[in-house]
Amino acid sequence: MTAIQLAMTETYEIDAIDRQIIAATQRGLPLSNQPYHDVAKQLNLDVKDVLLRMQNMQDKGIIRRIGVIPNHYKLGYKSNGMSVWNIPEEKISELGQLVGSLDFVSHCYQRPRFLPEWPYNLFAMVHGKTHDEVIAKVDVIASLLGNNNRGHEILFSTKILKKTGLRIG
Amino acid sequence: MILHSLDRKIINHLQGGFPLTENPWDHLSRQLDIPVDEIICRIGRMTSEGVLSRFGPIYNAEKMGGGLTLAATRVEPDRYEEVTEIINAFDEVAHNYARDHELNMWFVIATETPEGIQQVIDRIEAQTGLKVFNMPKQEEYFLELKFEV
Numbered sequence: 468m469t470a471i472q473l474a475m476t477e478t479y480e481i482d483a484i485d486r487q488i489i490a491a492t493q494r495g496l497p498l499s500n501q502p503y504h505d506v507a508k509q510l511n512l513d514v515k516d517v518l519l520r521m522q523n524m525q526d527k528g529i530i531r532r533i534g535v536i537p538n539h540y541k542l543g544y545k546s547n548g549m550s551v552w553n554i555p556e557e558k559i560s561e562l563g564q565l566v567g568s569l570d571f572v573s574h575c576y577q578r579p580r581f582l583p584e585w586p587y588n589l590f591a592m593v594h595g596k597t598h599d600e601v602i603a604k605v606d607v608i609a610s611l612l613g614n615n616n617r618g619h620e621i622l623f624s625t626k627i628l629k630k631t632g633l634r635i636g
Numbered sequence: 637m638i639l640h641s642l643d644r645k646i647i648n649h650l651q652g653g654f655p656l657t658e659n660p661w662d663h664l665s666r667q668l669d670i671p672v673d674e675i676i677c678r679i680g681r682m683t684s685e686g687v688l689s690r691f692g693p694i695y696n697a698e699k700m701g702g703g704l705t706l707a708a709t710r711v712e713p714d715r716y717e718e719v720t721e722i723i724n725a726f727d728e729v730a731h732n733y734a735r736d737h738e739l740n741m742w743f744v745i746a747t748e749t750p751e752g753i754q755q756v757i758d759r760i761e762a763q764t765g766l767k768v769f770n771m772p773k774q775e776e777y778f779l780e781l782k783f784e785v
Contacts, residue, residue, distance in 0.1 A: 481700055489695060496692035498680045514658060522656050531694040532652035535679060538689045542785055567777030577775035585769060628732035629724045
């Protein structure tokens with residue numbers, strides 16, 4: 468199987484009704500006794516159909532999870548640092564999983580390098596109540612990585628220039 | 637912000653796993669030992685206070701066949717405002733952050749098709765005259781959400 472074929476099998480083809488459900492729920496579920504009934508009513512669908520489709524989307528990973536989404540900033544985690552690391556290619560899978568499993572890391576990704584300007588291939592978002600706390604947590608990551616860390620930096624956000632959230636059709 | 641212990645319990649137990657059933661609250665109410673009405677009321681209040689940014693499903697845009705990437709560029713301080721305006725004007729730019737680095741502008745691009753990403757980058761480069769670094773994720777090291785309060 469080629470990479471493209473593989474990518475296609477991993478992409479579940481959502482149809483027009485799935486899209487309606489996504490559009491109706493991406494800003495949130497109704498806070499009612501039977502939220503899925505309300506979504507179904509709004510879209511003129513049977514609740515069993517809504518549940519089946521959402522279950523299917525969850526099984527396929529189109530829905531990552533359903534629940535409450537806390538606002539880090541409001542909860543006192545006012546500092547976020549994007550830590551970026553230069554890790555040997557052959558170690559990145561193992562070490563990426565290690566860093567991603569830390570409870571203060573919210574996102575952890577491998578991304579491409581751009582040499583010579585940008586040598587970093589592992590990104591880990593670190594949250595803390597203060598800059599110093601973020602710096603201390605990044606030090607914990609550095610000591611875990613040891614010699615496999617060929618260099619790192621923390622990029623603190625200084626301003627949110629735009630934040631709209633992802634919107635789907 | 638000081639949270640009530642029941643709010644904390646709800647946040648810690650409900651960052652995923654909200655049931656896909658006709659009466660989803662019943663099971664949760666038994667699990668958390670909080671009456672249904674009270675859970676609903678607390679989530680509503682925390683949402684309006686901004687402690688929760690949302691209650692509901694989190695969708696994964698890429699799995700729907702769209703494109704998603706993180707991009708960065710280096711902007712001279714005297715052009716920062718102008719370039720911010722150009723980049724933010726793209727509907728495909730969902731988030732944009734100023735960061736303290738030589739690459740000082742970082743933004744997320746989301747498009748309906750994977751090919752759309754390069755088109756948006758080409759247009760941003762043409763309109764700003766700047767080089768845009770396209771850094772799509774190659775691997776994700778996930779992490780169940782585990783944000784404890």
